[in-house]
Amino acid sequence: MLDDIDFANARVYAIPMTTRFRGITVREGVLFEGPAGWAEFCPFDDYDDQVSASWLATAVEQCTIGWPTAVRDKIPINCTVPAVGPERAHEIARTSGCATAKIKVADHPDSLAEDLARVEAVRDALGANGHVRVDANGVWDVETAVKHIALLDKAAGGLEYVEQPCKTIEELAEVRRQVNPLIAADESIRRADDPMRVAVAGAADVAVIKCTPLGGVRRAMRIAEAAGLPCAVSSALETSVGLGAQLALAGALPHLDFACGLGTLSLLKGDTVGVEASLRPVEGSLPVPTAPLAVDLEAWESVRHTDPERTTWWLDRLDRVRSVLATTPELLTR
Ligand SMILES: O=C(O)CCC(=O)C1=CC=C[C@@H](O)[C@@H]1C(=O)O
Numbered sequence: 001m002l003d004d005i006d007f008a009n010a011r012v013y014a015i016p017m018t019t020r021f022r023g024i025t026v027r028e029g030v031l032f033e034g035p036a037g038w039a040e041f042c043p044f045d046d047y048d049d050q051v052s053a054s055w056l057a058t059a060v061e062q063c064t065i066g067w068p069t070a071v072r073d074k075i076p077i078n079c080t081v082p083a084v085g086p087e088r089a090h091e092i093a094r095t096s097g098c099a100t101a102k103i104k105v106a107d108h109p110d111s112l113a114e115d116l117a118r119v120e121a122v123r124d125a126l127g128a129n130g131h132v133r134v135d136a137n138g139v140w141d142v143e144t145a146v147k148h149i150a151l152l153d154k155a156a157g158g159l160e161y162v163e164q165p166c167k168t169i170e171e172l173a174e175v176r177r178q179v180n181p182l183i184a185a186d187e188s189i190r191r192a193d194d195p196m197r198v199a200v201a202g203a204a205d206v207a208v209i210k211c212t213p214l215g216g217v218r219r220a221m222r223i224a225e226a227a228g229l230p231c232a233v234s235s236a237l238e239t240s241v242g243l244g245a246q247l248a249l250a251g252a253l254p255h256l257d258f259a260c261g262l263g264t265l266s267l268l269k270g271d272t273v274g275v276e277a278s279l280r281p282v283e284g285s286l287p288v289p290t291a292p293l294a295v296d297l298e299a300w301e302s303v304r305h306t307d308p309e310r311t312t313w314w315l316d317r318l319d320r321v322r323s324v325l326a327t328t329p330e331l332l333t334r
């Protein structure tokens, strides 16, 4: 399977971000082509080769066999509001066309006042019928989570859910017993040693599923089934080539009860496909692609990495992770 991919012509990109998100200001990754089309490999810098092997498995699935058949053709999208000031947060939510917003909170210590102002602004922008969720990326302890969630819930006029308030599953379960809003698990699934076996039922009400770090659309579907919870699909900040797989997952899940965090191209100042094909939500939704999106070579030229050292770093990384994947065949078992 790996031998069918044109790794020799892999193309490295670097795209500045509109706002710092997850501590990064430039998104980088590699694109390559296989018999079924193009794919993207873009694990964050801090992920080691073993962890990155699942990201490569997703790309290999995409460009060698494509995706399973979808059961829906359109996916409702949430807008993603980074840790910005209230005016900017209001503008992002108001102009997104989305009825649901996911807001980053707990971005730094003592962020509570800023978090409350951001959440209030977004509720104002969406109106009473909108859905407001927050993501704390696991940084609170139980006591802080319980206190902050109550205040944020009030400021939001009701939160749809709180994503990963604390780090461990035990803490999530404890918080869940003490607060009103639903609890969603993200890192608890995605960063688990064995996502297939992680027992989130009882600790969370919603599973956030991202096929890019979980080893592919088919594998993510099995993980969603094992989690036994309603799902929201969310991005890993891919360009349109990689986002296509996430949309294929959202399209193929038997049940999809929540808007999905796949509107993240708005955080990137460029893309790897042409403007027409770019997966930017229109009126709050995105279509499910039936086949991998093709890289537009002109678009790629405008975002190709210009730093030779970083380009080599990415190509070396791809080489190493290919070797890891070649010796971890279970990751390629569909
Ligand atoms: O879910 C969304 O609205 C956007 C995606 C998103 O929030 C994330 C993408 C990539 C890395 C993560 O830190 C982050 C998340 O925590 O969910």
Ligand SMILES: [Mg+2]
Pocket (backbone or CB within 6 Å): 135, 137, 163, 164, 186, 187, 208
């Ligand atoms: Mg999250």
